[in-house]
Amino acid sequence: MTTRSESRTELIESLMERFPHVPREAVIKEDLLRGGMAFDESALSDTANEASGEVKPKSYFIFSFDHGTLPELGAAALRRPPEEIVLTGGPYELRRTVVSVRVNPASPYRVAADDNGVLGLYLDGARISDVGLPPMPDYYRHTLENGKSVMEVAPTIQWGYLIYLTVFRVCQYFGAKEECQYCDINHNWRQQKAAGRPYTGVKPMDEVLEALAIIDKYDTNKSSTAYTLTGGAITTRLQGKDEADFYGQYAKAIEERFPGRWIGKVVAQALPKADVQRFHDYGVRIYHPNYEVWDPYLFERYCPGKERYVGRDEWHRRILDSAEVFGPRNVIPNFVAGVEMAEPFGFKTVDEAIDSTVEGLQYFMSRGITPRFTTWCPEPTTPLGKANPQGAPLEYHVRLLEAYRATMEANGLSSPPGYGPAGPGNAVFSVSSFMDSLPAEAAAPEDAIASPRG
Numbered sequence: 001m002t003t004r005s006e007s008r009t010e011l012i013e014s015l016m017e018r019f020p021h022v023p024r025e026a027v028i029k030e031d032l033l034r035g036g037m038a039f040d041e042s043a044l045s046d047t048a049n050e051a052s053g054e055v056k057p058k059s060y061f062i063f064s065f066d067h068g069t070l071p072e073l074g075a076a077a078l079r080r081p082p083e084e085i086v087l088t089g090g091p092y093e094l095r096r097t098v099v100s101v102r103v104n105p106a107s108p109y110r111v112a113a114d115d116n117g118v119l120g121l122y123l124d125g126a127r128i129s130d131v132g133l134p135p136m137p138d139y140y141r142h143t144l145e146n147g148k149s150v151m152e153v154a155p156t157i158q159w160g161y162l163i164y165l166t167v168f169r170v171c172q173y174f175g176a177k178e179e180c181q182y183c184d185i186n187h188n189w190r191q192q193k194a195a196g197r198p199y200t201g202v203k204p205m206d207e208v209l210e211a212l213a214i215i216d217k218y219d220t221n222k223s224s225t226a227y228t229l230t231g232g233a234i235t236t237r238l239q240g241k242d243e244a245d246f247y248g249q250y251a252k253a254i255e256e257r258f259p260g261r262w263i264g265k266v267v268a269q270a271l272p273k274a275d276v277q278r279f280h281d282y283g284v285r286i287y288h289p290n291y292e293v294w295d296p297y298l299f300e301r302y303c304p305g306k307e308r309y310v311g312r313d314e315w316h317r318r319i320l321d322s323a324e325v326f327g328p329r330n331v332i333p334n335f336v337a338g339v340e341m342a343e344p345f346g347f348k349t350v351d352e353a354i355d356s357t358v359e360g361l362q363y364f365m366s367r368g369i370t371p372r373f374t375t376w377c378p379e380p381t382t383p384l385g386k387a388n389p390q391g392a393p394l395e396y397h398v399r400l401l402e403a404y405r406a407t408m409e410a411n412g413l414s415s416p417p418g419y420g421p422a423g424p425g426n427a428v429f430s431v432s433s434f435m436d437s438l439p440a441e442a443a444a445p446e447d448a449i450a451s452p453r454g
Ligand code: SF4
Pocket: 170, 171, 172, 173, 178, 179, 180, 183, 184, 185, 231, 232, 233
C-alpha cells in the first residue's frame, strides 16, 4: 500500500520521466508553487524584528501567497519565513533554482535543518535538495525617517532583481460580484492590518522615493534591476486621479529622481490607448495588462469586475493597441496558470486546459506579444482557493511549460525582457518556472528594452 506522501514523490518522478525536456528543477518548483511548503521551527528566523536577522523575510508584497490565513500558519506567522529559497543538489542534482515561498503547514514538502544545522528540502521525509536562504540585504537594515521599513515600502523579490511597489494595497473591484475569484489582495490587506503589521493602503510618494534612495545607496553591486508599480484596479478615481495618472505619477517621480537606474514596469488594467501612452510618457518601459485566463466562459466567471467594466474582447483589443505604444516585446500580459482547471467551472481534462491556454498564447505570440504566467496559489480566502485547496494538477503545470516554450519558438520569439537571465540554473523569476524552462541563450538583453519611438 502506498501512502499519500509516497505518491507525491512518485508523481514528480513519473512526470520527470514523461517530460524529459522539462527541467527537473521546474517540476519541483511548480509543485512547490502550486502546493506550498512547510517550515520546521528550525528553519524559521529567530527574531520577530525582521530588520535585524540574517535572512531576508517574506514581505507579503501584494497577495498573501499562502495556503492558510496568518492565524492558521502558527510559528510561520510570528517568525517570518524567507521571501524565497534556493534549491541545489540532492538526488535529482538540481541546478540553482529560486522559488518563492508559499507557506502550507500541511505540505509534504518541508524545509528543515539537519543535525548539523544545514537546511534541506524534504519530500515524504527524504532529503531532496539543499536549501539556501536569501541574505538580509543591507538596504533592509535601514529605515525611513518616519521609522517605516524599506521592506514595507519597497520590498525586493526575485533574489533582489525586482523592486515590488504595490502602491495601492487594495482593489476597487470589491466583493464577490467584482473581485477576481482567485485574488486575495483585499483579504490580505485586512489580515495584515488585523495582525498589527504596518501595511500602508496607499504608499505616499515621498516614502517610495526615500526607500528607493536607500536601495540605490546600499545596493552597491546593482542587483536591483527593475521596479514594478502595481496594486488594485482603480475603477473611479483615487486621490483625484485615474488609474494611468495614479500609477504613472510614481514612474514620473522615480524617473526624474533616478533617471534610467531601473527598468520601469507597470501592472495595470488594459487601458485605452491614450492612457497607455501616458504610462509611456511617464517613463514606464514594460506594460503588463494581465488577461488572467484565456477561455471566455472562465474569464466571465473568474473576473466579473473586469468583464463588467471593460469586457474580455475590449481587454484584448487594448492589449494589442498598447503594443503600438510600447512595442510588442514590451507588452507582457500575465495569466494565472492553473485556474483553467479549477472546480466547478474549469476544464475537466489537462488536454482541454492546455489547448485553451495555447490558443491564447498563439493569439498574442503571433502578434509579437509574449505573455507570461504566474503559478496559481489557491489561497483559502478566495472562492477558487476554497473550492480547490490542492490547486491544479501538476501535470497541467508541467505540460504548460512545454507548450509555452514550443509556442514561443514556433513564433520566433525568445524570453521576454525585464526578467533577468533564462535557463535552468540561471533564472531568478520566482513565481513560476517559465524562465527556468527556456534556453539560457534566449535571455533578452536588458538594453533591448526600448519603445518603437525610441
Ligand atoms: S483586478 Fe482582480 S486580480 Fe487585480 S487586484 Fe483587483 S481583484 Fe485582484
